Amino acid sequence: MTANDAASTSPRHDRVATEWLTLPEVAELLGETPGRVRRLLDEKALVGSRREGPLRIPSVFFVDDEVLSSLRGTVIVLHDAGFDDDEAIDWLLTPEESIGDAPIEALRAGRKAEVRRVAQTLA
Template sequence: MNDVPLADADLDALVPEWVDWAGAAKALGVTVSRIRTMIREHELAAAVPRPGAGQQLPAAFFQDGLVVKGLPGLLTVLHDGGYDDRECIAWLFTDLDLPGRPIDALRENRGSEVKRRAQAMAF
């Protein structure tokens, strides 16, 4: 991992594709108010990727019409460890030698190591 603090990471450079709340709602087949609730309950994470943009979610959080398996639990672990949504997104999209980024490991159903590392960070 690089030396830039997660809070200062350039999310627009880390995350290749973003969706707004309406796009997230469409991807999951739910209402925008449900997306708002999912963000508030840490089932999803949202951030402003660049100045002037509204709050958005990484498109990689969705797979086959569902939230990526293991993401809500992982976000809860990270939030319990004191990380905010922006830091959670930065961590998920930073290469941690898993191999690859944590979000890729989750999408490939290799979430055990990702969750272990997140739990270790919380202490």
């Protein structure tokens, strides 16, 4: 299975419902500057999409007004498997049979090892 097979660039109807936040909204949520949010994106602590206009980041990537701590390592594993940012977001938001949930829901539940193990098999 290739990254393109696992996550198409078109929105999927079975994906986790999430609000999409703009860079200024994320900066306000985190109490940071937009520049710091851009650094989080550069460091892969966050991942966003421009496919529908300005850069937007799914709100499910935040817990208690902080970036989900397990997101960065998972995004790095997905990039290593050949996923681009849009494909990584799609994979995180789409239910994965081998996990039993969408990967983002499993990460939010503290199951990062399981999610990363599955992500590593996608290369």
